Amino acid sequence: MGSSLLKIVVDAMGGDFAPANEVAGSIQALQEHKNRFEVILVGKEDQIRNELSRHHAETLPISVVNASEVITMEDSPTAALKQKRNSSLAVGMNLHKEGKAQAFISAGNTGAVLSASTLILGRIKGVSRPTIGAFFPSETGVCLLVDAGTNVDCRPNHLYEFAVMGSIYAKRIFKYDNPAVGLLNIGEEESKGNEVVKDAFKLLKNSPLNFLGNVEGRDILKGKVRVVVCDGFVGNAILKFGESVPSFLKAKLLAYAERSLVRKGILGLVKGALKSVFKEMDYEEHGGVPVLGVNGVSIIGHGKSTPKAIKNMILKAAEVATADVNRHIEHMLAGTVSGRQAASDTISLPAHP
């Protein structure tokens, strides 16, 4: 463990299939990407070692750190963090906080991971509220919707900060140059919406972001902008609505196919096409979602994460840890406080320390 490789903490007890999928996914990541990073599996050591023994993992750069407690999906986030101080989540996050690892991933209780990230890592200077976004496929690429459920009541400056964090993430991780930002509203005119979005509009208009103005629900899949900003109540409703589209279409197409054998045959042929489209709507492809606005790299995955999903989360964590996302967020937010920078998408940063 004394190498200079990037170290990534995996909460081995997080997901619904822990530690099996966490261990299998870590091994996949390390086998496919040699000499890029090391993995620290945190959780019940006996269970983890038992899983490891089922794979040929002896030569891989994996270490295990014991944590005797587990935060479940049913636990109340803040209460669990106080009561279970020796949980895999708390122990793992503290390893990251102490600099013994450069990133953390978990497929566990989303609220608890968010709380632990905020409480243990702390907020980036200038960020009022850390946030979690969601990735949507669109006709033109990926669209990041932020906030996706973390903050149900937002003030205008929160929406502005979401826009900054989303924009930098879209630029640094998705490599979109000068990513366009839209404010979710019920119409395109500046006069539309409630007081919060009207005031957020003004903040965004006067910012160095590439702000395209108000967008509507239809503009997400259309891919009009790369980042759509909204409060977590609206974002969560859209995210969950979107997640239900594939199974709705499958049900409708099955009902259609049941009416004749010819139809059944035709739909059998087209399965591949539909799968390819639905795959784009699949959270696993994106490797979880980052907690934006905390002093570190914390990636949250779905409880049902497969080994492949865990692998993708580890790869994403490695990418975010090396992309300086947080330093860019801090500098852009500082710029907007002390006299805004020119409306340029390139922010000059001091040399890396």
Added chain:
Amino acid sequence: MGSSLLKIVVDAMGGDFAPANEVAGSIQALQEHKNRFEVILVGKEDQIRNELSRHHAETLPISVVNASEVITMEDSPTAALKQKRNSSLAVGMNLHKEGKAQAFISAGNTGAVLSASTLILGRIKGVSRPTIGAFFPSETGVCLLVDAGTNVDCRPNHLYEFAVMGSIYAKRIFKYDNPAVGLLNIGEEESKGNEVVKDAFKLLKNSPLNFLGNVEGRDILKGKVRVVVCDGFVGNAILKFGESVPSFLKAKLLAYAERSLVRKGILGLVKGALKSVFKEMDYEEHGGVPVLGVNGVSIIGHGKSTPKAIKNMILKAAEVATADVNRHIEHMLAGTVSGRQAASDTISLPAHP
């Protein structure tokens, strides 16, 4: 015009293709449903008569009422109503108000139709804010989302009233017995969400409605409930997101097909299946949306309404006008004020006057 048939006012100047589609749709409705209703076309008389002359409409029960002004899609709703007192919208709505017709339909400026409905017809006793909902297809039937964009800021009692209006509409028009109602939230637990939805939850829980509790964005297409209640900001975002799904899928499937001739051939075969599914997501099938909570029957259609859409709006207007929706709304809201009725889905009403 002296008959006892139901009379329906059609705003002949409303839609993007007015008066052509309004006239053609009216004629279709009357040809397909003889002796059920009469149509009063309101708008620029010369243009309307010119359109009528292109059809064989001489024997149909159509009358024309002249209105010299037109409210356009660009007009500000309230300003237009004040300034254009001789608009087809105002003249037509007043005919309904005066009892010279039993319903009104328009494919015009939605905001202006909503304002005219509220200002000219007035609100039903007990209704604080009239509302417009949206119909979604689901795995189990139609789901009415209310409010779909009319009221961006809502108090708990507004959400409660939307639930009452939606529930009665689902029962009387869609014939769902004891329709289940859900409150849109970011989780199912009663403790979730902002203060407004928490208080609305209590109102709904103690009401005679068939309230199933909080629902999430995914429950709309799943068809968990018949009525989903939310504020107009969230509702509008979901509605517009949903409307964009078919064209997103079309674009993705076309891109998939372009990669090979075989794929192209397969997708050609499946066009019918997809069209059949997308058809369910088509506003035209439902015949516009009603303004709920006003003293009358006012149906709003999309600006791009085809003759078929206009026809369906007329049929819907006839149905709503005979279904006593408003009287049921008034009685249920009155019941909730003066000691709530037992949690029964059947509301006993005084005999029809």
